Amino acid sequence: MFTRANHARLTLARAAAPASQCHLCRTWQSEPLCAACIQAWRPSTRRCLRCAIDLHDDHPDTICQRCEDQSPEFDRAVVAVDYSGPWPGLLARLKFQGGTALAWPLARLLAEAVQHRLGNTSLIIPVPLSPQRLRERGYNQSWLLARQAGQYLGIPACTGLLERLRHTPRLMSLSAEERLKQIQAAFQVAPNALAKLADQDIAIVDDVMTTGATLNACAQALLAAGARSVSVWAVARTPVDTRSDQMDTATSA
Numbered sequence: 001m002f003t004r005a006n007h008a009r010l011t012l013a014r015a016a017a018p019a020s021q022c023h024l025c026r027t028w029q030s031e032p033l034c035a036a037c038i039q040a041w042r043p044s045t046r047r048c049l050r051c052a053i054d055l056h057d058d059h060p061d062t063i064c065q066r067c068e069d070q071s072p073e074f075d076r077a078v079v080a081v082d083y084s085g086p087w088p089g090l091l092a093r094l095k096f097q098g099g100t101a102l103a104w105p106l107a108r109l110l111a112e113a114v115q116h117r118l119g120n121t122s123l124i125i126p127v128p129l130s131p132q133r134l135r136e137r138g139y140n141q142s143w144l145l146a147r148q149a150g151q152y153l154g155i156p157a158c159t160g161l162l163e164r165l166r167h168t169p170r171l172m173s174l175s176a177e178e179r180l181k182q183i184q185a186a187f188q189v190a191p192n193a194l195a196k197l198a199d200q201d202i203a204i205v206d207d208v209m210t211t212g213a214t215l216n217a218c219a220q221a222l223l224a225a226g227a228r229s230v231s232v233w234a235v236a237r238t239p240v241d242t243r244s245d246q247m248d249t250a251t252s253a
């Protein structure tokens with residue numbers, strides 16, 4: 001676990017790192033995203049307290065209608081930004097183009113968004129990749145985000161407790177119900193993880209949240225394994241709720 005002193009040392013080490021260019025405005029500085037760009041692209045948005053979907057200004061409640069009708073498995077979702085503007089490009093660079101230097105500023109963005117809604121969070125874990133996808137990519141971007149957010153917040157992070165059993169097959173031809181079943185069946189708790197998950201208040205981290213079906217399936221598996229509560233944290237949330245499970249698997253894997 002990282003202490004505040006460790007965190008301060010890490011911050012100092014970063015401040016002394018050689019200059020790099022901001023990925024957005026190309027200003028030379030010490031971080032891959034400059035403070036001005038982050039500020040400009042992080043509008044404050046009213047969101048559903050359960051699923052973090054954008055609530056229209058005229059929406060009177062703090063919970064969206066869909067969550068009123070059917071609560072998700074997780075207690076709450078917190079996201080930093082909408083999946084729009086420069087964020088899809090930056091997240092794609094992190095995920096598909098080896099842009100792991102972006103993990104730190106994106107994790108910090110996430111940590112800043114969740115720090116006032118931590119509750120009793122005692123353990124942070126990433127949405128897992130399938131073994132095949134992990135081999136292809138070489139890293140799990142959600143684990144990079146989870147680990148660095150944990151360092152920032154002083155909360156332990158751990159990977160390998162939840163497993164994604166297989167590469168999600170093309171789901172286009174399946175009915176909505178079948179697609180949901182496939183997603184639900186894709187996650188399981190690792191056999192030796194039960195003791196580590198018991199009575200923990202877990203935050204599960206993803207880079208992008210779309211329908212929430214993937215995160216819901218993860219929450220279900222964790223709660224069945226004895227976790228006390230599950231929250232979900234994502235860097236970005238699709239602003240329009242498409243309710244398409246196909247899209248969920250496309251962006252979250």
Ligand SMILES: [Zn+2]
Nearest residue numbers: 022025034037
């Ligand atoms: Zn910039």
Ligand SMILES: [Zn+2]
Nearest residue numbers: 048051064067
């Ligand atoms: Zn909601």
